[in-house]
Amino acid sequence: ETGVTQTPRHLVMGMTNKKSLKCEQHLGHNAMYWYKQSAKKPLELMFVYSLEERVENNSVPSRFSPECPNSSHLFLHLHTLQPEDSALYLCASSQETGRNYGYTFGSGTRLTVV
Amino acid sequence: ILNVEQSPQSLHVQEGDSTNFTCSFPSSNFYALHWYRWETAKSPEALFVMTLNGDEKKKGRISATLNTKEGYSYLYIKGSQPEDSATYLCAFMANQGGKLIFGQGTELSVKP
Numbered sequence: 001e002t003g004v005t006q007t008p009r010h011l012v013m014g015m016t017n018k019k020s021l022k023c024e025q026h027l028g029h030n031a032m033y034w035y036k037q038s039a040k041k042p043l044e045l046m047f048v049y050s051l052e053e054r055v056e057n058n059s060v061p062s063r064f065s066p067e068c069p070n071s072s073h074l075f076l077h078l079h080t081l082q083p084e085d086s087a088l089y090l091c092a093s094s095q096e097t098g099r100n101y102g103y104t105f106g107s108g109t110r111l112t113v114v
Numbered sequence: 115i116l117n118v119e120q121s122p123q124s125l126h127v128q129e130g131d132s133t134n135f136t137c138s139f140p141s142s143n144f145y146a147l148h149w150y151r152w153e154t155a156k157s158p159e160a161l162f163v164m165t166l167n168g169d170e171k172k173k174g175r176i177s178a179t180l181n182t183k184e185g186y187s188y189l190y191i192k193g194s195q196p197e198d199s200a201t202y203l204c205a206f207m208a209n210q211g212g213k214l215i216f217g218q219g220t221e222l223s224v225k226p
Contacts, residue, residue, distance in 0.1 A: 042118070043158075045215075092158075100145070100165045102163045103148070103150075103160060103214065105157040105158040105159075107156060
């Protein structure tokens with residue numbers, strides 16, 4: 001365990017379903033991130049939260065909706081996804097945004113949209 | 115558009131070999147360069163965060179160098195072991211407060 005926990009590890013959902021991914025850290029970090037990794041592509045930043053406030057939305061479609069109720073928890077709400085949204089979704093945290101602190105990653109949620 | 119390139123894409127070496135790979139990034143507006151190791155079915159793990167031109171960092175048999183003026187970083191592994199098999203990611207941050215942009219990784223396989 002790295003200190004960042006993601007659930008579920010695997011998720012299969014239909015295009016009309018609504019589901020949520022959960023990320024939790026108790027490292028005392030102030031910044032949390034959602035990244036997406038599609039096959040054979042680099043990690044792609046989706047959202048950045050700093051002290052529960054969204055500071056970056058990297059042109060992500062509205063069918064992905066993040067929520068950060070407190071500095072320890074981050075959610076990614078999913079609705080009406082497309083098959084091309086199938087990917088590995090990684091959560092990460094760091095002491096602060098934009099400084100020279102390393103990121104701590106979770107193990108990811110492998111999402112399959114059918 | 116900020117582009118981070120890693121080479122080679124994959125590398126197969128024998129146990130005991132030393133190896134190195136490259137991360138290239140834009141040389142302007144540099145703030146930080148990160149290296150991560152990502153083993154299959156695990157989380158990416160931070161190896162180094164480098165900020166100064168000429169910086170060298172070391173962690174056991176793994177070391178890294180940084181040249182911000184020409185926009186590259188090298189990662190070296192001395193005496194590779196099978197447990198070093200992983201994908202090694204570098205990530206570039208252009209300025210304080212900027213986004214961390216990842217390369218596509220170098221996949222290392224070390225055969226016993």
